[in-house]
Amino acid sequence: MDSILVRGGQRLNGRIAISGAKNACLALMPAALLSDEPLTLTNAPRLSDIRTMTALLESLGCEVAALQQGRVLVVGTEAIRDHTADYEIVRRMRASILVLGPMLARDGQAVVSLPGGCAIGARPVDLHLAGLEALGAKLDLRDGYVHATAPRRLRGATFAFPTVSVGATENLLMAASLAKGTTVLKNAAREPEIVDLAQCLRRMGAQIEGDGTETIVIDGVERLRGATHPVVTDRIELGTYMLAPAITGGEVELIGGRRDLVAAFADRLEAAGVEISETAEGLKVSRQNGRIRAVDVVTAPFPGFPTDLQAQMMALLTLADGVSHLEERIFENRFMHAPELSRMGAKIEVHGGGATVTGVERLKGAPVMATDLRASVSLILAGLAAEGETRVARVYHLDRGYERVEEKLSACGASIERIHERAA
Numbered sequence: 476m477d478s479i480l481v482r483g484g485q486r487l488n489g490r491i492a493i494s495g496a497k498n499a500c501l502a503l504m505p506a507a508l509l510s511d512e513p514l515t516l517t518n519a520p521r522l523s524d525i526r527t528m529t530a531l532l533e534s535l536g537c538e539v540a541a542l543q544q545g546r547v548l549v550v551g552t553e554a555i556r557d558h559t560a561d562y563e564i565v566r567r568m569r570a571s572i573l574v575l576g577p578m579l580a581r582d583g584q585a586v587v588s589l590p591g592g593c594a595i596g597a598r599p600v601d602l603h604l605a606g607l608e609a610l611g612a613k614l615d616l617r618d619g620y621v622h623a624t625a626p627r628r629l630r631g632a633t634f635a636f637p638t639v640s641v642g643a644t645e646n647l648l649m650a651a652s653l654a655k656g657t658t659v660l661k662n663a664a665r666e667p668e669i670v671d672l673a674q675c676l677r678r679m680g681a682q683i684e685g686d687g688t689e690t691i692v693i694d695g696v697e698r699l700r701g702a703t704h705p706v707v708t709d710r711i712e713l714g715t716y717m718l719a720p721a722i723t724g725g726e727v728e729l730i731g732g733r734r735d736l737v738a739a740f741a742d743r744l745e746a747a748g749v750e751i752s753e754t755a756e757g758l759k760v761s762r763q764n765g766r767i768r769a770v771d772v773v774t775a776p777f778p779g780f781p782t783d784l785q786a787q788m789m790a791l792l793t794l795a796d797g798v799s800h801l802e803e804r805i806f807e808n809r810f811m812h813a814p815e816l817s818r819m820g821a822k823i824e825v826h827g828g829g830a831t832v833t834g835v836e837r838l839k840g841a842p843v844m845a846t847d848l849r850a851s852v853s854l855i856l857a858g859l860a861a862e863g864e865t866r867v868a869r870v871y872h873l874d875r876g877y878e879r880v881e882e883k884l885s886a887c888g889a890s891i892e893r894i895h896e897r898a899a
């Protein structure tokens with residue numbers, strides 16, 4: 476298994492191009508199931524999660540062509556030949572549940588494995604199921620699978636989410652686009668990935684209004700057509716690389732970066748003493764001398780501070796001058812990076828859904844590993860600032876969501892390399 480070796484202490488200077496968003500692309504690809512004409516996605520990221528979604532769609536009968544080294548994906552679904560999303564794929568990636576709504580809307584049938592828990596929390600899919608039931612789907616849960624039918628087409632309805640869910644909003648947005656009548660989604664997620672999906676569906680002929688607000692209205696149409704759609708910039712990759720010069724010192728321009736995608740995060744970064752400015756091509760982030768200031772962070776659904784940047788922000792705050800409090804409000808078990816950061820000399824106390832970080836003057840490199848994607852990259856950020864060598868194991872987590880991380884960082888002067896190891 477590969478690992479990443481970081482030798483800390485280099486200030487970073489340069490430019491990093493931000494890729495298309497993994498989490499947007501994972502919702503856009505299943506939208507292709509809604510039409511018998513091909514959906515072309517440009518600006519796609521090249522990640523293992525995208526390959527997993529490709530395998531899932533192919534298992535259902537889609538033809539997926541990856542052009543321009545995977546930057547462009549063409550997904551064609553003349554017919555859905557198999558309506559079962561198998562456990563073997565779903566267990567590898569929870570976003571697999573996003574094929575449920577589209578298959579049900581197009582053909583009135585779908586069988587999808589229940590994903591089960593994961594490292595960051597229980598993550599049930601009850602909201603996806605309740606929403607589809609509100610649209611008239613009949614659901615039967617047996618043998619670890621949800622068997623869903625809607626023989627006479629889904630019907631528009633009003634559904635209020637009891638809690639905000641990105642994935643459930645996406646599933647319902649796709650299902651309602653082909654339902655008969657009008658659907659109103661209340662307390663819907665407002666993430667940029669939702670707006671991106673709605674834009675793509677509109678290009679395919681869907682009638683959607685209100686995306687980006689908490690009430691989305693969808694007038695179902697009889698059929699959707701093919702379209703070409705560029706995947707929105709990855710705001711989590713953007714935020715992660717904004718933290719790189721923040722933690723090491725230096726100045727990095729993030730090409731394609733947009734402040735509106737990361738506003739709450741950018742505000743906290745500025746409060747910590749990091750400079751952010753808009754440029755013709757993106758965002759520039761710089762920190763010259765002096766220590767980071769301690770700041771408090773509370774994660775929340777968009778437009779709040781993203782849970783997917785909490786681990787990376789914690790890495791920065793381990794070096795702050797003072798005490799910071801981080802509160803995780805989205806997932807119940809998302810502090811697994813804390814004990815690993817502590818192995819590098821950080822002072823962190825985790826208590827329930829919160830963590831108190833007492834800043835230290837320096838971190839020391841150490842062998843570390845992580846159990847999820849964002850935790851892994853937080854250890855790389857810490858390694859960039861630490862004295863000596865940090866070896867981050869289990870890089871397959873990283874490859875799910877960060878494209879060519881070592882190339883992007885070393886182009887700015889970081890000493891970082893991938894070590895290929897044969898399995899023992």
Ligand code: EPZ
Pocket residue numbers: 498499501569570596597598599600601602603604638639640641642643782783805806807848849876
């Ligand atoms: C998406 O997951 C992202 N994944 C996650 O990114 C991200 O952390 C999360 O949204 C929150 O922003 C993708 O887009 C592929 P949710 P999702 O449904 O849709 C609870 C990363 O690192 N909930 O908004 O699964 C749930 O347990 C990943 O890239 C229910 O209770 O998240 C959580 O506490 C990790 N029932 C909260 O809602 C449900 O049916 C928000 O989850 C659904 C969710």
